[in-house]
Amino acid sequence: MEQPNLSYIHNLSGGDKNFEDKLIAIIKTEFPKEKKIYYNNIKSNNFKEASENVHKLKHKISILGLEKSYEVAAEFENNLKANCTGGQNDFDIILQLITDFIDTL
Numbered sequence: 001m002e003q004p005n006l007s008y009i010h011n012l013s014g015g016d017k018n019f020e021d022k023l024i025a026i027i028k029t030e031f032p033k034e035k036k037i038y039y040n041n042i043k044s045n046n047f048k049e050a051s052e053n054v055h056k057l058k059h060k061i062s063i064l065g066l067e068k069s070y071e072v073a074a075e076f077e078n079n080l081k082a083n084c085t086g087g088q089n090d091f092d093i094i095l096q097l098i099t100d101f102i103d104t105l
Contacts, residue, residue, distance in 0.1 A: 001093070004064040004101035023063075028102050031060050035095055042088070051080035054091065061094060064101065069094045 006020070013019045038053035054077040061070045072094060076087035 001097070002066055002068055004066055004098055007065045008063055024102075024105055027060055027063065028105065031057075031098060031102060034060070035099070038095075042085070047080045047083050047085070051077045054080060057095070060098065064098060066094065066098075069097075 041050035
């Protein structure tokens with residue numbers, strides 16, 4: 001499975017370390033909150049809201065260079081819109097990979 005990385009952030013920053021640090025700080029702040037809201041909505045079977053949470057989380061997935069995982073998230077988002085949780089296990093694995101990665105930053 002692909003691993004989160006900072007390649008996109010490095011390319012986006014053009015070498016501006018201050019910009020990189022700010023973007024990483026935003027991800028470290030927002031990601032855990034968005035993940036918690038997603039899990040609360042899944043637990044409550046609020047699939048429409050959960051699909052919106054997945055939509056927001058997809059941006060973090062993309063920024064962290066997870067191209068295949070982005071596609072998994074997009075499919076899961078569509079499943080949630082259809083009141084189906086197919087793909088949830090794969091999505092949850094992606095969230096854990098990101099959690100583990102940002103804990104090392």
